[in-house]
Amino acid sequence: MNQDLDPQLAQQLEIERLDKLYAVLAHVNQAIVRMPTQADLFHTVCRVLVQQGGFGMAWVGWCNAATARLEPVAQHGDTHGYLQGINIYTDIRPEGMGPLGTALREERSYICNDIFNDPATLPWREAARRSGFRSSGAFVVRMRGAVAGALSVYALERNYFQDKEVALLQDVATDISFALDNYARREARRRADAAVAEYARQLQAMSRQLLEVQENERRLLARELHDSVGQELTALSLNLSMIRNALPPETAALVGPRLDDSQRLLEHTTQHLRHVMVTLRPPGLDELGLLAALKDHAQRVARRSGFILTVQGSEPRPRLPPTVEIALFRIVQEALNNTVKHAQATDITITVEGSDGRVRLCVTDNGCGFDPQRRAADGSTTGMGMTTMRERAQAVGASFALHSARGAGTTITLDVVRPA
């Protein structure tokens, strides 16, 4: 209490001070919920202490472990530049022996109810006089239990800090400490999320590279097989026919069947080779484009499976980049595999449409459909086909959508947006 005042007036003032401090506490707790960052919270707390609490100035200092200096990180009400002219340390040099240094070292609040009569305030008295501060309170702020900084408030009157005021301001500091732990947890979480996102990005980039390398290798292999082995088999076949034709009748009767058998073997080998080449690299994709390659593939599947397969639409113009074309082709390949394997469909339609800005590719079957949510749970499939389709689409920046329901068939939709 201010001893200069009559007791009734002093009591009235005390009630007003406490009212203001309750308002401060309420505002601080709102700020803790609303403020997105530690810095925002500190600024708000300082402002509220001055505007609602009636203090001359409030600031938050943060301990710099390397320099042992308490660095101002937020303030409000410092109209006379008090903070610019002072240095406060947490160690035991003279500027560490004041209210704040003591509070931080001894991990307790330090109340100075008359700045000009406390020997501890000597180094800062001149600055306090300029600002009109008469009493001060220093309250420790913690992070995960350890002292991290301090909240300082300055009153323009002596003897401001009585037991209740101190208790309320300690509550403010405790609430800030609690909020800091939350920020720290949130920040740790954000960092972990960012790290996971970065790993996912790297993984995606790697899987894209892997797919590209794989497709390049396949293309090279297919070309090599076509250009060397394929040509040689053709030459071999020609040689065999010529030999067959040039044989005198008596020798032909002797080795003819062997030659015929060799010719048949050669034909089988050529067919095998063609099949391997087709698997390695869809025929026509490079030369004729996506639609032609899909038609060719669909025909092959139709011949094998007996389904009615329709390929409709038009070749995207200009053509999509080779990596996108091959990705779309492989996705359709897997979708058709699934349809043949799982759908019990009779009709399958592949549609390619759109040109300039975006291209849409759909594969629709009229089969049994399935519940995409429940697919993984029953353990009957690894779901690798679905995953690979999604990954291939993602790798080339296409969006992948699957629509399926029991009894209602299945549609997969791929959308490619061309860069502007």
Ligand SMILES: Nc1ncnc2c1ncn2[C@@H]1O[C@H](COP(=O)(O)OP(=O)(O)O)[C@@H](O)[C@H]1O
């Ligand atoms: N067109 C489809 N019609 C019906 N069921 C399908 C279709 N496509 C996929 N499925 C279901 O989704 C599952 C997962 O497919 P996928 O990931 O390709 O794995 P897999 O084909 O190896 O089982 C399949 O086992 C099947 O139950």
Ligand SMILES: [Mg+2]
């Ligand atoms: Mg599959």
